[in-house]
Amino acid sequence: MPSAKDEAKEESLVPAQIEFRGVTKIYGQVAAVRDLSLTVRRGEFMTILGPSGSGKTTVLMLLAGFVAPSNGDILISGKSVAAVPSYRRDQGVVFQSYALFPHMTVRRNLEFPLEMRGMKAVERAERVDRFLDRVHLADLGGRMPSQLSGGQQQRVALSRALIADPPVLLLDEPLGALDRNLREQMQDEIRSLHKEFGKTTICVTHDQEEALTLSDRVIVMRAGRIEQTGTPEGLYDRPATCFVANFLGEANIFEDPAFKIEADEAQPSGTLAMIRPERICLAAATAPERPDAAHRQSVTATVNKMIYAGPLRKYHVSFGKSAFIVRQHVGSGQEIFEHGDKVRLDWLRSDVRFVMA
Template sequence: MHAMNTAPRSEVDAADVNQSVPQIQFSSVTKMYGSVPAVRDLSLTVRRGEFLTILGPSGSGKTTTLMLLAGFEAPSSGDIMIAGHSVASVPSYRRDQGIVFQSYALFPHLTVARNLEFPLEMRGMAPDQRKVRVARMLERVHLGEFGGRMPSQLSGGQQQRVALARALIADPPFLLLDEPLGALDRNLREQMQIEMKSLHKEFGITTVCVTHDQEEALTLSDRIVVMRAGRVEQIDTPEALYDRPTSCFVAKFLGEANILEDALLLARVDNAPQIGTFAMIRPERISVLPKTAEWAQTDQRQYVAGAVDDMIFAGPLRKYHVRVGNNVLIVREHVAADQPVFQPGEEVCLTWLRSDIRFVSP
């Protein structure tokens, strides 16, 4: 266990974080529950100072991966390295890490200040140093006046801040987040996403987060791992994953996607599709025009005629379902003044840049 320092990590070495140095490594890790593999041959590197999110549906293996990293589960085969040392057989209580659970797991019988002080006390920090660190951390998470309250006297967002503060206060080398914002309503989730991003930037701590919330993953992450059936489907930056998914699964799981199966929709695309792939385009890359608009196929743009099946108003967005031949395409546009609104049954024209087409595997 490393020696404690009374200054936050951001004041000690955040500026010296080397993004290229691996801090966590999974090497061919498999976890079996009986005859069922929850994680299959997982190899993954987490860079020092990185915010990496593991994203996937229920049963994809994302939570099991986090439990393996936390030491709550042991791999059936393979190895897990932290800072170059194997921890595959090291129990959780011997790993120096911060953890935030979806339920927050605050001690209900301790005040907010005592919740934050407890991990410092367990590490042998002197009482006067503990008080200084707790006061500083409470101010950092905007709870300076709440140290004497019990967890039950706090809102969900305030409890989340306490849980994050408690995980960070002992200056761990890495932080694990298990569906950290899942218990909050939408507005609070958005506020906490901003707060978590700010905390990560300030402390520079390596963070591994598990979530099923695509928006949360896109907002917070330096890189995202998309898992499916215990395996890594794709790993990349949020921008690259969204714009250049490699499979139908990733394209549809990370946002909405139109899979273009009708040859009519693929006339003169920029790049011929590889055998065994499907053409895909994001809904916001398609524009909807009146049927009477003048248009003609060009080298840059594709135009097709269709009819509106449905129109959905969602505040700042308007979504259309447009039938083109045997396909129903989703179109998503931002609501603007003097914008034409098309009703179900109305004939329209759809257009998109040919360069916006992507090809994905099944």
């Protein structure tokens, strides 16, 4: 099996497709992006994640050429594009609002970017047919965008962005206008299209699940700066700060615990202990210990409330002044606890993480 060092070396050999070098964007007195340095590898699916006002959309607009940097440089395939207008950057862009031409049919929406590039009519028709078939819209080419569902419009928008074969694909909150079921379907579609076409893809979203599901790498932004970068699993399992831990799902962070936290690794200075809610096991206070109890820490706590959420039950429990959130997958024959019940919480000491405040 390759070591982490070998994997890092192999990863470094992948050529950079996009580079931000010390990029800052200032609006009036506000720095929307501050001294951003970032490399995106060729063929990578990278998602920029963050709350409103974090600067993630500004990064995408800078890359698309819709706004110019105040300082720094942006390179695509080794060439500076900071002064290159958007229409000369050869990028496919998909917006949350789809931005389809409302007066054109689906087929004409797909044909238009090919026509602008001077492709012959026969070749245009063949390529449009292929893409309509690929996104399961072969029978809907004659419809207007207003006659399509949200998911269908998003498929058209993705096809229009890809049909001219751009080297870079930019996605701006691409699934934000869809309901949950459609979002999950379109996540599958986007993953499939990325695997098939291999485009270097930059996606901006505030949806944590979307970022973790789609991406090779995720960048978490805060106040115009990068807070942490890593693989989806790496960021979720080992967040560096309280902000990242709380933004990527729920986290139990113990600022002043009512008991001593035990862990397999020493706690670095200036950090707080953290454990994910799904890593905590919950049982009746009188239940027998688990077989691996020697590797676990346990406390007896009181249930404050239980929230049923379909496949999960979420418990809010407390031990003295320490509060816990515990997520438990619903199973048949499972004991259900109510307000005031005494329960035992236990977790593997190896599941404790330490984050900067």
